[in-house]
Amino acid sequence: MKVTITDIARIAGVSVATVSRVVNNKSKGVSEETRKKIWQLVEEYNYQPSAMARGLVTGTSKIIGLIIPDITNPFYPVLAKGVEDYASEKGYHMILCDGGNDPHKELSYLKFLEEHYVTGIVYNNFREISEETLSRLRNSSVPVVFVDSKVAIPQSRNLYIDNRGAMAGVIHYLYAQGHRNIGFIGGPDDSYSSIERFKGYKDALQDLQIPFREELVVYGEYTTRGGSRAGQLLLSRNVGLTAVAVCNDIMAVGMYDACESLGLTIPEDISVVGFDDINIARLIRPKLTTVKQPTYEMGYKSANMLIDIIEGKQHKVGHDKVFDTELKIRDSVKKLINYDRS
Amino acid sequence: MKVTITDIARIAGVSVATVSRVVNNKSKGVSEETRKKIWQLVEEYNYQPSAMARGLVTGTSKIIGLIIPDITNPFYPVLAKGVEDYASEKGYHMILCDGGNDPHKELSYLKFLEEHYVTGIVYNNFREISEETLSRLRNSSVPVVFVDSKVAIPQSRNLYIDNRGAMAGVIHYLYAQGHRNIGFIGGPDDSYSSIERFKGYKDALQDLQIPFREELVVYGEYTTRGGSRAGQLLLSRNVGLTAVAVCNDIMAVGMYDACESLGLTIPEDISVVGFDDINIARLIRPKLTTVKQPTYEMGYKSANMLIDIIEGKQHKVGHDKVFDTELKIRDSVKKLINYDRS
DNA sequence: TTGTATGCGTTATCAT
DNA sequence: ATGATAACGCATACAA
Numbered sequence: 001m002k003v004t005i006t007d008i009a010r011i012a013g014v015s016v017a018t019v020s021r022v023v024n025n026k027s028k029g030v031s032e033e034t035r036k037k038i039w040q041l042v043e044e045y046n047y048q049p050s051a052m053a054r055g056l057v058t059g060t061s062k063i064i065g066l067i068i069p070d071i072t073n074p075f076y077p078v079l080a081k082g083v084e085d086y087a088s089e090k091g092y093h094m095i096l097c098d099g100g101n102d103p104h105k106e107l108s109y110l111k112f113l114e115e116h117y118v119t120g121i122v123y124n125n126f127r128e129i130s131e132e133t134l135s136r137l138r139n140s141s142v143p144v145v146f147v148d149s150k151v152a153i154p155q156s157r158n159l160y161i162d163n164r165g166a167m168a169g170v171i172h173y174l175y176a177q178g179h180r181n182i183g184f185i186g187g188p189d190d191s192y193s194s195i196e197r198f199k200g201y202k203d204a205l206q207d208l209q210i211p212f213r214e215e216l217v218v219y220g221e222y223t224t225r226g227g228s229r230a231g232q233l234l235l236s237r238n239v240g241l242t243a244v245a246v247c248n249d250i251m252a253v254g255m256y257d258a259c260e261s262l263g264l265t266i267p268e269d270i271s272v273v274g275f276d277d278i279n280i281a282r283l284i285r286p287k288l289t290t291v292k293q294p295t296y297e298m299g300y301k302s303a304n305m306l307i308d309i310i311e312g313k314q315h316k317v318g319h320d321k322v323f324d325t326e327l328k329i330r331d332s333v334k335k336l337i338n339y340d341r342s
Numbered sequence: 343m344k345v346t347i348t349d350i351a352r353i354a355g356v357s358v359a360t361v362s363r364v365v366n367n368k369s370k371g372v373s374e375e376t377r378k379k380i381w382q383l384v385e386e387y388n389y390q391p392s393a394m395a396r397g398l399v400t401g402t403s404k405i406i407g408l409i410i411p412d413i414t415n416p417f418y419p420v421l422a423k424g425v426e427d428y429a430s431e432k433g434y435h436m437i438l439c440d441g442g443n444d445p446h447k448e449l450s451y452l453k454f455l456e457e458h459y460v461t462g463i464v465y466n467n468f469r470e471i472s473e474e475t476l477s478r479l480r481n482s483s484v485p486v487v488f489v490d491s492k493v494a495i496p497q498s499r500n501l502y503i504d505n506r507g508a509m510a511g512v513i514h515y516l517y518a519q520g521h522r523n524i525g526f527i528g529g530p531d532d533s534y535s536s537i538e539r540f541k542g543y544k545d546a547l548q549d550l551q552i553p554f555r556e557e558l559v560v561y562g563e564y565t566t567r568g569g570s571r572a573g574q575l576l577l578s579r580n581v582g583l584t585a586v587a588v589c590n591d592i593m594a595v596g597m598y599d600a601c602e603s604l605g606l607t608i609p610e611d612i613s614v615v616g617f618d619d620i621n622i623a624r625l626i627r628p629k630l631t632t633v634k635q636p637t638y639e640m641g642y643k644s645a646n647m648l649i650d651i652i653e654g655k656q657h658k659v660g661h662d663k664v665f666d667t668e669l670k671i672r673d674s675v676k677k678l679i680n681y682d683r684s
Numbered sequence: 685t686t687g688t689a690t691g692c693g694t695t696a697t698c699a700t
Numbered sequence: 701a702t703g704a705t706a707a708c709g710c711a712t713a714c715a716a
Contacts, residue, residue: 015703018371020695029701043460046481051457052692055394056708059344071419071438081414084440088447093454096438098426105430112435116458139388224621227688253625279566283595285627346709357687362711371685398692481716 003045005164012041023049055117063093063111064306065121067106071098073222073250074278075125075295079147082299083122090307092119103130114140119185120306124148124300126191126222143309144251145302149192150320155309158320159302166291166325167200168207170245170273173327177209178245181215185230185255188245191222194247197272197275201245215239220251227254235262235270242336243271247291249278267334277328286331292325346385347634354383372437397459402656405435406648407455407463409448413440414590415564416560416620417637418466421489425464425640428681432649434461445472456482462648464641466490468533468564485651491534492662497651500662501644505535508633508667509542510549512615515669517550520678521585525558527597529574529589533564536589539617543587557581562593569596574652577604577612584678591620591632598626619670628673638664 005023014034021030022038041047055061057068066083068076079277080096087094093112094305099106106125110133121137121207124147137144137153144156151158156215174182184201187194198217206211215237220230227246231254234244246252252274266272266286277292301321308314346364351358355461358378363372364380383389397403408425410418422438429436437455441448448467452475455463463479465471466489479486479495486498493500516524526543529536540559545552562572571589573596576586588594594616601608608614608628616623619634643663650656 002693002706006693016694017696017704018702021702024695031701036701048457050451050452050459050693052394052397052459054692054695055707056392056398057695059708071413072423074416074419077413077416077419081440084442088442088450093451096440098423098438100430108430111390112393115390117394156540158408216511223644250352256625280622280625282437283598283622284625344709347711358710359688360686365710373685376685383704392709395692396711398694401692531710536703601686657702 002050003047005047007044008038008041008047014038020280023047030067036207043088050206056176058118059118060119063095063116063118064303064310065095065097065118067097067099067107067113067121067123067125069099069101069106069111069125069127070222071096073279075248075250075276075293077212078278078295079124079299082296082301083303084299086300086303087307090303092303092307094303103127103133106130107133107136112143112205118142119310122302122306126193127188128190128192143306145306145309146259147298148219157305157309159298159305159323160320161293161298161325163196163198164203166327167197167245167275168204168328168334169200169325170291171201171204172208172247173329174243174273174333175204175210177243177271177333180210181216181240181242182210183218183234183239183241183244185227185234185244185246185251186217186219187226187251189219189223194219194222197247216241218253222248222251224250224257226259227251229254231255231258232262235259235264236272241262241270243273243333245273247275249274249276249281252288252290253280253284269334271333273333280287281328282319282330289330289332290328292326292328294325298323326327344392345387345389347391349681350380350383350387350389353387354380355420356380365389366470369479392681401459402461403438403459404433405458405460406645406652407437407439407451407460409439409441409445409451409455409463409465410468411441411448411467412564413438416622417618417635420620420637421466421641424638425645426641428642428645429649432645434649436645441467445469445475448472449475449478452478456484460484461652462486464489464548464644464648468535469530470532470534485648487648487651489529489640489644499647500652501640501647501665503635503640503665503667505538506542506545509587509617510546510671511542511667511669512617512633513543513546514550515671516587516613516675517546517552518613519585519613522552523558523582523584524552525560525576525581525583527569527576527586527593528559528561529564529568529593531561536561536564539589551598557580558583562596564590564593566592566596566599568601569593571596572605573597573600577601577606583612585615585675587615589617590617591618591623591629591630594632595622595626595629603663609674613675615675623670624672631672631674632670634668634670636667640665666678 002093084111097109218230220226274290281288426436439451462485560572560576562568616632623630
């Protein structure tokens with residue numbers, strides 16, 4: 001049998017109100033003596049307050065939700081760790097919801113979170129967030145921090161990186177290494193980050209006065225397999241590519257596979273740059289040159305922003321938080337000519 | 343304002359009982375007409391039953407918990423995916439709890455799950471499960487499926503692989519490739535899987551009549567860094583190693599690092615075998631020969647077993663489920679001599 | 685087929 | 701400092 005607050009009260013010879021005060025650390029209104037006695041009983045009988053009953057009366061909880069599209073994408077465990085760490089520092093629990101890239105499941109999780117009175121949500125979905133989800137969020141008054149997408153709803157903040165600028169930086173770097181025929185492998189065409197990075201690709205081409213060629217661009221799923229397929233397609237076109245900018249690291253890994261199966265060597269035959277700097281990037285050979293996102297920090301900070309909103313400490317300085325990225329130069333890009341920028 | 347069952351009842355001009363019957367799909371006792379009307383209202387007002395109130399009265403929930411030590415270990419996202427997939431097939435939600443390798447946090451999550459009336463728990467911790475945790479579990483009557491550890495408590499099942507036999511198989515394989523001086527890199531010394539795998543190592547040596555040498559064995563954390571440190575220590579001993587069996591893949595990756603920093607080439611200078619077959623194993627070079635665990639299936643099956651217990655469909659055939667492993671032979675082991683087993 | 689009434693375990697208000 | 705009690709939103713046994 002589960003022991004309830006009534007049991008403890010009865011055994012201690014006090015009222016439930018008193019037990020409640022003690023258990024919730026209400027500073028006033030209880031003598032040291034009874035306080036001690038009750039704690040002792042709580043220990044002895046292993047009393048655990050029912051989160052249900054508590055939630056029912058308070059209408060809230062100490063839980064935040066994290067919604068992501070796919071935990072097996074190595075980017076997300078790190079993000080989740082960041083969120084979890086900050087949350088638990090502040091006495092919150094995190095519920096991780098893997099939407100499985102399925103809008104239905106994602107929506108179901110959102111309902112689940114609402115039904116459980118979560119106090120806030122960290123939301124990431126590389127795809128466009130569905131209108132149904134959005135309107136639900138708008139009406140629910142639950143604070144939300146969106147990671148890597150720009151959505152304006154009340155009680156929400158956005159946290160992202162400069163995808164566009166970072167990708168432009170990649171192209172400029174490749175240019176500086178002597179590359180002129182630079183391909184682009186993008187993610188799903190409804191992916192916010194992919195769209196932005198593609199813009200950066202075009203920005204840079206324009207800056208560098210390189211004509212944009214449709215045939216140098218291919219899209220795929222945000223998976224290793226997606227990268228592999230896209231890579232094979234791109235390479236099979238024989239368009240004289242010397243380098244490829246890939247939209248994220250797991251796709252870049254797929255690109256490695258594609259090159260291998262076609263007998264091409266990186267970076268001798270073709271240079272590759274990724275995005276994210278997941279762990280694998282420095283473990284594969286050649287080590288992958290890529291754009292580092294401060295993934296853990298982004299998770300940590302998003303939880304921070306969320307809990308600040310929850311606790312009323314809203315950042316006055318502005319709605320959004322932009323994180324810096326960094327190009328990690330490793331071994332997957334070849335210097336083509338002795339090009340001196342001086 | 344949140345809309346409650348009372349609101350719907352009032353608007354529909356019926357009692358809350360009727361609304362409740364409809365919402366919970368109680369087959370009998372409601373006319374088609376009112377049923378329709380109520381569903382319509384539910385849609386229109388976006389009524390969501392409070393999980394708190396519901397849980398409070400039923401004393402249960404449709405939630406299962408998954409407790410793991412570290413989501414950033416690539417083994418776990420896959421396991422989690424398996425659990426999540428089965429659970430959501432059956433209409434359950436999964437709460438993922440990352441204990442962060444911290445017994446305190448783990449215990450805190452366990453309490454959290456209990457307070458939220460979870461109907462069951464899938465539990466994995468490579469370390470010995472603390473006595474406090476265990477006694478808590480014993481008293482709580484929540485069904486538990488333990489993954490990769492053997493714990494006997496009522497209402498629980500175990501699911502694991504033959505760690506010992508699999509590691510023995512690794513050693514036999516190395517022997518067949520001509521290796522005689524085989525080192526072992528183990529995980530934390532209170533890790534169940536590490537202990538079992540070490541036994542397998544010793545079993546095989548005995549079978550093969552190779553004397554056991556203490557100096558060929560080193561332990562470390564279950565991380566890349568732990569593997570790297572252990573590898574450096576082992577290699578620095580200059581004990582004439584030709585091969586090393588590593589306790590899991592992320593440590594094996596660390597071993598790769600160690601070899602690189604010492605100027606050793608795999609497999610020419612030293613052969614390496616891992617355990618788990620995480621994604622990275624086939625992405626690093628040389629591709630890692632390793633023992634494949636059916637990780638996703640293990641997650642899926644553990645949720646299956648758990649929900650069977652919950653729903654009373656207990657497997658009569660036995661308490662435990664043992665999964666098969668498979669040695670994936672890739673490129674990290676060198677054949678030393680022409681040894682013909684015929 | 686539908687409604688009434690009770691209780692789930694807790695917090696919070698108002699007394700004492 | 702402590703207690704009595706209403707209220708939270710719902711499921712369910714029992715009545716009608």
